[in-house]
Amino acid sequence: MIRSYLLTPGPTPVPDVILSELGKPLIHHRTPQYRQIFREVSEGLKSVFQTRNDVLTLTSSGTGAMEAAVVAVANSQDEVIVIRGGKFGERWGEIAQVYGMKVIAIDVPWGEGVSPEQVQLALKQHPKTAAVFATLCETSTGVTHDIKAIAALTRQSQALLVVDAISGLGAEELRQDEWGVDVVVSGSQKGLMLPPGLSFVSVGERVWKRMEQTKTPRFYFDLLAYKKSLADDDVPYTPAIPLVIALRQALRLIQEEGMEKILQRHQKLAAATRAGAKGLGLELFSKTPCNVLTAVKIPQGVNGEKIVSYLRDEKGVTIAGGQAEMKGKIWRIAHLGAIAPLDILVAFSALELAFKKFGYPVKLGSGVAAAEEVFSC
């Protein structure tokens, strides 16, 4: 009889009204009935991406959308700048390398955001840079990078700015058109409150022009094919039909709450989570924390993995541990998508109980109280 709390940065909880769409009988995708839904969805995505661009829907994980962006914007042997400092920043570089691009890495320590001056310097040193690959929210560290400042640099150069907003979209401010971001990619299982299975690419005009010159091999991830099909409210290959239909419902929920209020909610959730962590005596890991998740250091002497298992298996509360080099060193508590203040308070209650159970020092209620303070403002 335990209730389930999914406080992970993807998948995120799917509201019942969206879940119920997934269980409906299938309709065929090459019918007027489906095309109408896909048209509504493709239009609705624009307001979430804050863009007038076409937002293309792919059937893949977010990584597929990243690959689609890489092969669109650069050729083999082209120089590309990659902002690293986390698992997902590194992924940009791994994909670019597979396609023979020359990766100019800007390495920032895990837990820190990039300074725009570093990007400026790299652009100056490499004036032929084809693209800059950045991350709105680095899910592995809980860091947000200053995309607005980076875009101000790239929009004045020939370098296209490609942003991984897979976890960030809908939680972190990102004004694609206003800031001048060329490509934004995202996924369904994050702020869009859907299960995983769809990814999205919002493609700016400079990119379509660039694609006349990029010959990087691509088939399933050829954005030109998706753009062509979009004119018929279609995609080139059979889409994940139930997810697209559920997305319509998700977009209606988003429209109802309003993008501005959604961003404010995430700010508040993040602030409360940071306060709660400090109240509990935990140290924050990220120096420029995002609104998607909060990374906290696992205290010396505490078995982090045991706590994660206990919370999940005994209390129904799923949080994430660290990835790659941060494995065993941090916990990541996400507050992304369909999350309300009480979910965060539950997380701290469960953490406090876990600390007590395993004999780690804790003042019961201290995390909850500190988070409540923020929510009460």
Added chain:
Amino acid sequence: MIRSYLLTPGPTPVPDVILSELGKPLIHHRTPQYRQIFREVSEGLKSVFQTRNDVLTLTSSGTGAMEAAVVAVANSQDEVIVIRGGKFGERWGEIAQVYGMKVIAIDVPWGEGVSPEQVQLALKQHPKTAAVFATLCETSTGVTHDIKAIAALTRQSQALLVVDAISGLGAEELRQDEWGVDVVVSGSQKGLMLPPGLSFVSVGERVWKRMEQTKTPRFYFDLLAYKKSLADDDVPYTPAIPLVIALRQALRLIQEEGMEKILQRHQKLAAATRAGAKGLGLELFSKTPCNVLTAVKIPQGVNGEKIVSYLRDEKGVTIAGGQAEMKGKIWRIAHLGAIAPLDILVAFSALELAFKKFGYPVKLGSGVAAAEEVFSC
């Protein structure tokens, strides 16, 4: 108040017991709970593929799995043989060309199966052929190719045999290990009775060996990454969780009915559909018809598209028209996945009513009667 009949070769109808899995709250994929499900699914797929190979699960349409196979088995500049004669056979060639492979096309007329002698000749003329790409059931024409005979040729050569069984799996006999097929790809929205969104690649030993030499660029579709993750009951990128969980249910249904009986059921459905079509005075399009769908020629003077719309919008019966060069020339009635005899009889009833309504010559009951004859045997 109309009931819905999905007689298309993907998506196919999803049984209620599978649909209900899709509407359940999400669990995280990097948990023991999910890994156990994925282990059961990965094991269960082997019996459907009739193989001892690892069957890898990708989050993509079937085309993604095709691309994963192409980049695995050949390098740019390698010669590859592609059996065409339909939209999906052609797709193998399109993907191979994107990656710079030299495509040796065996063109068979649409509606006909390839003769194994043609493949034998091509292999003789091109002894360095890296791979042969074939199609178990060519969904655009309703043709089945003789994969067993082709495998008997390729298994004696260095050429790997890669088979698109996207629509064919679970409807058409395909004994991967016994026949010696190196790669089989499939998708979820076909014989597996799921919505679209997952694809599968069953990879034989000769392929893993080949991959030591193939340097074709690949990231999301790098089968080596999926193989590595499979050891941890995991995939490298966030999977379409609800589909994988629903797949467990689908595999249980398949196990209950038994693969042999499922293949027999599809044989019978196909035979009855062919008989019904002839009873209605329609001509079959395919000379080597498959058990997945039946392609029939649209009679002279009949507006095929109008009939498709009427059946779908007024009667709830969705069948497919022709694709590419067969557009407006054929109808495709699928009998794939969760289809029972009555579904086929409904289709002919609806077709007869449609013919009558639009004033085309028809003897009411003639198609139904002929199909019933087969089902009564």
